[in-house]
Amino acid sequence: MANNSEARPRWRVPRTNNPKVHRRLQEALTEAVAAVLYGDPWEAQQLIGQFERAFGQALGHRHVSAVQSGSAGLRLALLACGVRPGDEVITVANSDIATTAAISHCGASPVLCDVRADDYTIDPDRVAVLIGERTVGLLPVDLHGHPSDAAALRAIADRHGLFIVQDATLATGARDRGQRLGAYADMIVFSCSPFKPFSGIGSGGLVATEQPPLWERVELLKGYGARRGATPPVTYYHLVEGYNLSMSPMEAAVLAVKLPYLATWSAKRRLIGQWYAERLAGIPGVGLPQPRREAEAIYRTYTVQVPQRDEVYRRLHEQGIHAALHYVPPVHQQPVYRERRLRGADSLPITEALAARTLSLPVDPEFTEAEVDLVCDVLRATLAMTPRP
Numbered sequence: 333m334a335n336n337s338e339a340r341p342r343w344r345v346p347r348t349n350n351p352k353v354h355r356r357l358q359e360a361l362t363e364a365v366a367a368v369l370y371g372d373p374w375e376a377q378q379l380i381g382q383f384e385r386a387f388g389q390a391l392g393h394r395h396v397s398a399v400q401s402g403s404a405g406l407r408l409a410l411l412a413c414g415v416r417p418g419d420e421v422i423t424v425a426n427s428d429i430a431t432t433a434a435i436s437h438c439g440a441s442p443v444l445c446d447v448r449a450d451d452y453t454i455d456p457d458r459v460a461v462l463i464g465e466r467t468v469g470l471l472p473v474d475l476h477g478h479p480s481d482a483a484a485l486r487a488i489a490d491r492h493g494l495f496i497v498q499d500a501t502l503a504t505g506a507r508d509r510g511q512r513l514g515a516y517a518d519m520i521v522f523s524c525s526p527f528k529p530f531s532g533i534g535s536g537g538l539v540a541t542e543q544p545p546l547w548e549r550v551e552l553l554k555g556y557g558a559r560r561g562a563t564p565p566v567t568y569y570h571l572v573e574g575y576n577l578s579m580s581p582m583e584a585a586v587l588a589v590k591l592p593y594l595a596t597w598s599a600k601r602r603l604i605g606q607w608y609a610e611r612l613a614g615i616p617g618v619g620l621p622q623p624r625r626e627a628e629a630i631y632r633t634y635t636v637q638v639p640q641r642d643e644v645y646r647r648l649h650e651q652g653i654h655a656a657l658h659y660v661p662p663v664h665q666q667p668v669y670r671e672r673r674l675r676g677a678d679s680l681p682i683t684e685a686l687a688a689r690t691l692s693l694p695v696d697p698e699f700t701e702a703e704v705d706l707v708c709d710v711l712r713a714t715l716a717m718t719p720r721p
């Protein structure tokens with residue numbers, strides 16, 4: 333029987349060219365990894381702090397905490413904001429399960445808000461009606477690298493005394509209204525897992541904030557809830573029952589080598605978005621993503637809407653184009669939530685319509701125009717031979 337790697341198609345246009353990038357950075361990466369493997373473990377731990385500071389400087393965040401994953405980052409950020417059992421946090425259904433699960437893992441309930449049809453992010457006009465007595469915060473998702481309208485959400489949050497934790501796991505490198513992403517949120521969370529716009533080798537995440545107490549809380553919770561004792565014999569005071577959710581030094585070492593390229597990669601993602609938009613404009617039945625004008629989206633994928641989506645997806649794969657589906661079905665239709673009837677789940681018409689039509693075309697900073705041409709040519713040909721429903 334063929335093993336997984338033999339069975340996997342060789343993509344003509346892959347979703348990520350990370351292996352190619354890693355080969356180009358081979359010397360620096362090997363040196364960084366070797367320092368962790370063969371060096372003093374104490375010094376390896378210092379790499380995490382160094383990387384946190386470098387990331388904060390590069391993206392304009394004052395306090396950064398490197399954690400084990402985006403999922404861990406979301407949970408720690410919510411806990412730092414004080415989410416407790418019985419609370420409600422408003423978010424979206426067209427996201428990874430990690431978003432709603434982070435809320436549930438705090439003992440709180442996700443409340444689901446519909447999204448805008450143009451950029452697929454939470455619709456601020458629909459948030460206010462969902463706010464109830466138990467609502468403590470908002471958790472918007474910058475889907476596909478499109479910044480959600482955090483400024484509009486901030487105004488709502490301030491009126492109702494809510495926090496904002498921004499799920500920017502798909503949007504590292506994006507900006508909004510000329511500012512760093514997260515400027516309107518209390519905390520912002522990035523992911524460094526594979527297929528994310530800024531990825532390492534395994535799992536990783538970053539939580540950023542301008543508010544020292546929130547940052548201190550995340551640091552405490554991710555490190556066993558411990559504070560170092562000032563004098564022997566006390567080496568640690570455990571202030572809370574924390575977790576072991578710090579980023580691994582190996583991940584930090586790799587990400588630190590890649591960080592100087594993030595701005596170039598983000599600009600290239602924007603350019604690839606333009607290439608797609610130019611080539612796919614005006615094809616009957618095809619809807620293009622329209623991130624807000626004031627936002628600088630980074631296109632983790634270029635996610636279009638096509639009526640005969642499932643068939644097109646299948647044919648693109650046959651042709652070696654690594655298209656993807658995000659997120660099908662949306663979380664409220666997943667087995668885990670079907671019985672729970674989350675508040676808001678009965679009123680998500682745009683989310684459900686998008687889940688039936690959206691198709692994520694690959695975007696990677698290594699792409700040339702020829703690769704985008706190929707994806708668009710195959711898509712056009714596929715649409716021509718696929719009967720409209």
Ligand SMILES: Cc1ncc(COP(=O)(O)O)c(C=O)c1O
Pocket residue numbers: 401402403404427428430431473499501502523524525535536537
């Ligand atoms: C929107 C969204 N939020 C959160 C996560 C979780 O990030 P991680 O895989 O780093 O735990 C993902 C992962 O795919 C995601 O797509």
